[in-house]
Amino acid sequence: MSKLFPRTALWSRRLRAALAVLATAVAMCGVVLAATSTPSSAATCNGYVGLTFDDGPTGSTSALLNVLRSNGARATMFNVGQNVQNNRSAAQAQVAAGMWVGNHSWNHAHMTSMSQAQMQSDLSQTSSAIQSATGIRPQLFRPPYGETNSTLQSVASSLGMRQVIWDVDSQDWNGASVSQIVANASRLQAGQVILMHDGIQNTRDAIPQIMANLTSRNLCPGMISPSTGRAVAPDGTTPPPTTTPPPAGGTCTATATTTNVWGDRYNTSVTVSGASTWTVVVAITAPQRVSTIWNGTATWDSSGTVMTMRSNGSGNTFGFTTMTNGNSGARPQIRSCTAG
Template sequence: MNGAGSVPAQAPAQAPAQASAAACAGYVGLTFDDGPSGNAPALLTALKQSGLRATMFNTGQNAAANPAQVRAQVSAGMWVANHSYTHPHLTQLSQAQIDAEISRTQTAIGGAGGGTPKLFRPPYGETNATVKSVAAKYGLTQILWDVDSQDWNNASTDAIVQAAGRLTNGQIILMHDGPANTRAAIPRIAQGLAARGLCAGMISPQTGRAVAPS
């Protein structure tokens, strides 16, 4: 009886994954910078409730200060990435200072339980050959964005939803850990993506594009 009973119990669990994969005509990268802050739990809740996964570009100082939130990001199925330690203008720093910003963040995120990041986003999107070479030294792929939600500039919830509506297959949107308007936009972003057959994917370290989660 027990053996027979286990078969139908497993079948429904597999069906939703197959159905959702079939519904994905493409993948986009949802990214959130500057966390994990005090707003991180509410952001994770909003993402989980909407069935979305995202890449969290954490600063090293926030990861070190909030290790439980880094672990919560991983537990929620998010990907944790490097956003420097103190969020400086990296292009104004020496190579040694850039190295310290990136390496300390790798250590902080790893120490907090976030694994070893494969992706790096320079603060403000400011980069040059030196920044890219230091990131590459640590096995990091530099990731910028295709669409800027402008949530850092007090964009409204409607504007953030509209920005996400411009995403096409493989593209990446910039959002942030803190703004309340961003959290409010998440359910509508999820609805908009689903309506267009797009799913929230991971960012490939090889191509820097959003792809199906592996």
């Protein structure tokens, strides 16, 4: 028996070792299964929206990135050049966290009052600072205050950037509460872009609710396409068209009136007659963009210039604000009105 004991002990040790290896393999398989389950969640994305944050990096950028990552959100950070120069590590952290970076001018000046040479210098200096800090040359440009003209757009284009304004203004810069920011963000439709800002506590507090609302509508944060200026999948692919053909039904009449005009934007009011429920298709002339809508539910085609507005029980008059983006003469055109 004494001669057999060492063999029994050896066999026991080998068995324990084998079991340990098996347990490790099972654990690893569990990890693999968990990792491969992630793409299935992406299948629930029926459209993408562009979350954007202006004026960074700031002393709160780290806190913003933590909230975004903990809620599974990616965003485009429109950075101010001198802020990047003064806080290179925060700009690097943006990219490390999976965010995209864009150009938001050197010091947030009113750029439409600049000469073409001054615009060129400002945007070039900003892009160089961002590239130096992050290794990425911006392909997107957002003009400060949304103020732009054809000269500024031409300068941005010459530097390889597409101008991006916004479809929805969160109003966080205007002291909006958390609930107001969440309510404003709930208007986002597939392909659209929302304006938010780095460094605002209410905005950070609103992000979990914003993400919950998007998820409930099968919308996901995406990148902004340098080709179209619309939100697409994070890998840059274009989602299916977000504007569906109007439903079959009778005809109605939609009449558009320009009610207010400012230097950079104007309001349009549309009155529908002949139907209590309706679908109106409106065409916007690029590079104009609609920033706000009311009394209707809007979707957009992939170009971002054709809006389909549907009644939502708020009556037969709806409206929207259009940013001129340097084209102050064009006005929206009614393409069709369908009852039902």
